[in-house]
Amino acid sequence: MNSxxxxxxxxxxxLIKDIDFAMFTTVSSDGSLHSRPMSTQQTEFDGDLxxxxxxxxxxxxxxxxxxxxxxxxAAPDKQRYVSVSGKARLVNDRAKMKELWSPIYKxxxxxxxxxxxxxxxxxxxxxxxxxxxxGGIINxxxxxxxxxxxxxxxxxxxxxxxxxxK
Numbered sequence: 493m494n495s496x497x498x499x500x501x502x503x504x505x506x507l508i509k510d511i512d513f514a515m516f517t518t519v520s521s522d523g524s525l526h527s528r529p530m531s532t533q534q535t536e537f538d539g540d541l542x543x544x545x546x547x548x549x550x551x552x553x554x555x556x557x558x559x560x561x562x563x564x565x566a567a568p569d570k571q572r573y574v575s576v577s578g579k580a581r582l583v584n585d586r587a588k589m590k591e592l593w594s595p596i597y598k599x600x601x602x603x604x605x606x607x608x609x610x611x612x613x614x615x616x617x618x619x620x621x622x623x624x625x626x627g628g629i630i631n632x633x634x635x636x637x638x639x640x641x642x643x644x645x646x647x648x649x650x651x652x653x654x655x656x657x658k
Contacts, residue, residue, distance in 0.1 A: 500654040504620050505537040507574050508565050516543065517562040518554035518580075526554060532563075533592040539656055541576065541615040542592055544601065548609055555580045561615055571625035576617045583612040621653045
């Protein structure tokens with residue numbers, strides 16, 4: 493694989509690694525968008541995002557009908573926002589579930605790993621856009637003032653779209 497792909501994977505890994513919850517958006521049967529908060533499984537990002545679900549949920553049905561999804565991360569305290577679009581599929585891999593499982597998930601999945609309805613959602617990330625303002629509050633204020641003086645929103649931080657297609 494090319495080095496730009498690896499650079500983009502690493503960049504996205506750094507941007508989302510400390511953000512637990514994201515808004516997970518699917519396409520409903522009527523074409524409208526349906527979002528809900530979900531916790532990303534704690535595994536090193538390699539181009540795929542993982543989530544637990546149950547087969548009897550709306551999101552599982554929506555993924556069966558249309559694999560197009562978006563996962564939006566936000567860390568307002570760090571002025572970091574990331575939107576990841578990709579293709580999702582339902583995965584019934586008990587070994588992978590065991591690897592990603594945490595006892596806290598029994599809150600949502602009472603039967604735990606023994607639940608026959610339990611599935612993973614695997615999102616193959618294809619594109620991401622991010623907004624990031626690195627540095628502390630002083631750097632952000634200086635950047636904001638500089639942007640106002642120079643009428644250049646680019647001074648507020650980074651905004652870039654990256655491709656994650658191999």
